[in-house]
Amino acid sequence: MATIGAPDSAVPGQPPRLPGEETPEDPGQEPPYLDLDRLEARAREQLPASVYDYYAGGAETETTMAEAPASWRSWRLRPRVLRGTARVRLGTELLGTPVRTPIGIAPWAYQGMAHPDGELATARGAAARGALMTVSTSATHTLEEVAAAADGPQWFQLYRLHSNRHTDDLARRAGDAGYRALVLTVDVPLLGRRRRDLRHRFALPAGLRMANHPPEGDQPTLSDLATATWTFDDIARFGELSGLPVIVKGVLRGDDAARCVQAGASAVWVSTHGGRQVDPAIASAHALPEVVEAVGADVEIYADGGIRTGSDVLTALALGASAVFLGRPCVWGLATGGADGVAGVLAGLGEELTHTMALCGLDDVRSVPRDTITPAR
Ligand SMILES: Cc1cc2nc3c(=O)[nH]c(=O)nc-3n(C[C@H](O)[C@H](O)[C@H](O)COP(=O)(O)O)c2cc1C
Numbered sequence: 001m002a003t004i005g006a007p008d009s010a011v012p013g014q015p016p017r018l019p020g021e022e023t024p025e026d027p028g029q030e031p032p033y034l035d036l037d038r039l040e041a042r043a044r045e046q047l048p049a050s051v052y053d054y055y056a057g058g059a060e061t062e063t064t065m066a067e068a069p070a071s072w073r074s075w076r077l078r079p080r081v082l083r084g085t086a087r088v089r090l091g092t093e094l095l096g097t098p099v100r101t102p103i104g105i106a107p108w109a110y111q112g113m114a115h116p117d118g119e120l121a122t123a124r125g126a127a128a129r130g131a132l133m134t135v136s137t138s139a140t141h142t143l144e145e146v147a148a149a150a151d152g153p154q155w156f157q158l159y160r161l162h163s164n165r166h167t168d169d170l171a172r173r174a175g176d177a178g179y180r181a182l183v184l185t186v187d188v189p190l191l192g193r194r195r196r197d198l199r200h201r202f203a204l205p206a207g208l209r210m211a212n213h214p215p216e217g218d219q220p221t222l223s224d225l226a227t228a229t230w231t232f233d234d235i236a237r238f239g240e241l242s243g244l245p246v247i248v249k250g251v252l253r254g255d256d257a258a259r260c261v262q263a264g265a266s267a268v269w270v271s272t273h274g275g276r277q278v279d280p281a282i283a284s285a286h287a288l289p290e291v292v293e294a295v296g297a298d299v300e301i302y303a304d305g306g307i308r309t310g311s312d313v314l315t316a317l318a319l320g321a322s323a324v325f326l327g328r329p330c331v332w333g334l335a336t337g338g339a340d341g342v343a344g345v346l347a348g349l350g351e352e353l354t355h356t357m358a359l360c361g362l363d364d365v366r367s368v369p370r371d372t373i374t375p376a377r
């Protein structure tokens with residue numbers, strides 16, 4: 001029976017409940033996770049237009065961003081019958097860290113614009129569901145504050161913070177603070193051209209700061225975080241500095257994935273950065289098979305971009321991902337409901353995944369066969 005605290009296996013059809021959630025008999029408020037479009041619409045009403053557009057927008061013509069959800073749905077499920085599937089296990093291990101769901105939180109910047117508690121609330125929401133949270137360099141709380149906010153598993157995502165010295169310090173601090181891995185985001189050699197942000201002249205609102213930057217000196221802008229000088233050699237270098245396994249995020253080609261692994265990466269994260277960098281870039285759903293083919297036998301592979309339903313998650317798992325990550329769905333969850341809003345989104349997608357797996361005769365996210373899916377005709 002699924003209960004508070006989110007066990008790693010659940011009975012399909014019985015939604016997990018969160019502390020304070022309405023009972024099914026009490027219609028109360030609409031559950032936040034039933035419909036992500038409506039959740040986004042509520043967030044949009046609450047946020048200043050420039051903030052909403054920063055979160056919601058993509059690069060150039062936003063083609064990659066718009067195509068992402070549909071690309072997962074360019075596959076169709078092939079259900080198995082009569083498999084006696086009464087329970088579904090969502091729990092797994094990522095780089096040796098146990099998690100209660102294969103649905104994690106992608107790093108996203110400037111969470112203090114969405115909610116006063118920002119990254120601290122996201123950390124609490126993730127921990128309530130046993131989900132992994134990736135904390136961004138461009139957070140509005142320090143990496144030490146976020147690590148202390150909840151006892152759930154966390155990874156730290158690294159950009160270049162103004163100077164090599166500050167960046168090296170950040171990698172060391174992540175190791176000291178108890179993060180379980182370092183995520184190197186490599187798809188920002190320079191910032192993508194985001195027309196909405198250019199129109200608004202978007203900048204972090206007064207009163208908020210990039211908290212990981214040392215208090216002295218000018219605050220960096222988003223463009224200052226770009227990593228044009230990084231090469232494959234930085235994978236091992238940051239691994240040594242931090243003492244952590246390194247995950248390379250933003251890979252869309254099999255040959256690059258192989259070079260990352262040769263250079264010491266422990267995992268590869270297939271991503272278009274939510275369509276915020278190269279546009280039009282190949283969708284994660286279409287790049288994932290070649291990355292799995294190139295390195296899937298050697299390392300774990302993760303994917304993100306346009307994952308909006310449990311069946312999208314199942315498709316990614318069938319293609320060979322060990323986990324998927326959510327960006328904007330958690331933005332809308334945080335903006336509308338703080339920690340509970342984030343937990344609600346994770347619970348909702350987890351419930352959909354449980355349901356779809358049971359309908360497909362599958363009971364374990366760690367062993368979803370490739371032949372569960374076939375291209376849509
Ligand atoms: C508002 C926003 C800020 C982001 N900031 C970061 C960041 O600081 N570091 C990073 O590696 N990726 C960042 N990303 C990319 C996400 O980690 C992730 O790849 C993407 O959001 C997944 O796509 P989705 O939003 O369609 O789920 C950001 C994405 C968004 C939407």
Ligand SMILES: CCCCC(=O)C(=O)O
Nearest residue numbers: 109138188222225226276
């Ligand atoms: C250098 C970019 C920092 C934040 C980010 O990753 C995003 O806005 O997508």
